[in-house]
Amino acid sequence: MAFATRRFVRAASAAAATAAAKKLVVKHVTVIGGGLMGAGIAQVAAATGHTVVLVDQSEEILKKSTKGIEESLKRVTKKKFADKPEVVLFAGAEFIEKTLKNLTTSTDAVAVVHSTDLVIEAIVENQEVKNELFKTLDKFAPEHTIFASNTSSLQITQLANSTTRQDRFGGLHFFNPVPMMKLVEVIKTPMTSQKTFESLMDFSKAVGKSPVSCKDTPGFIVNRLLVPYMLEAVRLFERGDASKEDIDVAMKLGAGYPMGPFELLDYVGLDTSKYIIDGWHALEPNNPLFAPSPLLNKLVEEKKLGKKTGEGFYKYK
């Protein structure tokens, strides 16, 4: 090989290595699951200039998701232009139109995933269903595509293991309601590459959020602190040490929390809270912070699940 050719080959392979090490700039996003969280994630991604395909199981669900996004965008627009009421009509309408232009929907994840940089999964909180989805998409998504799950309570590592791209797999844990809440927890498993992690951090910033990072541990940061705190409040009440009303008042006025633990439990849903604590208890049966609560279990059995059923610790009817 002539000297000049060798130099060219060396330069080309160095450029390829640099490109491989470079972070992925996410432009095209597929969000699977058009429920509460998925619709919110699709909305903030589309509003920040990404092209987004939102996937769910039926056209009917997707219609509902799109309608919800349109309503939410109107609220966001009002807030965004609150100090400029004179431009809200034009600039606001333009912002909504641009966002909706970036957003399409589909009922066929396999058919749309071939041109995506990032898949964000926000479907039902069930390990087997999520594993099955990731296993299938792994076969159809391009090599460079990063997979992320929005799961609150499942192990990211176990989800990553259903694919062959464990290095391009991480957690992106958004908070409800997504358009309002500024936090995203970016979860790095022992197999997540640094490049993937940095790409997920950059994407979180690009959608206007403040990312924090955490290892793949139960509850990550927020729920790891919040769920045991709420369960401790239930135990305090169960022991008869204080009334639930007084515990709520105490935490609001004494700790400055916006809601008391019982109000928060009712808002989150008692079934969701029980599901999380039961999962952690199975992982660490000797950890007293993860011990199930007889009172919480009783209320769930009686279908008193909180605000959504009209009764939990409090009555809402």
Ligand SMILES: NC(=O)c1ccc[n+]([C@@H]2O[C@H](COP(=O)([O-])OP(=O)(O)OC[C@H]3O[C@@H](n4cnc5c(N)ncnc54)[C@H](O)[C@@H]3O)[C@@H](O)[C@H]2O)c1
């Ligand atoms: N609700 C919260 O406050 C919250 C907060 C953070 C994270 N999460 C996590 O986000 C995820 C979604 O939660 P949610 O509250 O949005 O649930 P949701 O029930 O509102 O929405 C889930 C959606 O996924 C769809 N779906 C189910 N299986 C599917 C499949 N195989 N393919 C395509 N779509 C499918 C359902 O039709 C539904 O529309 C869960 O993993 C949950 O743990 C929830």
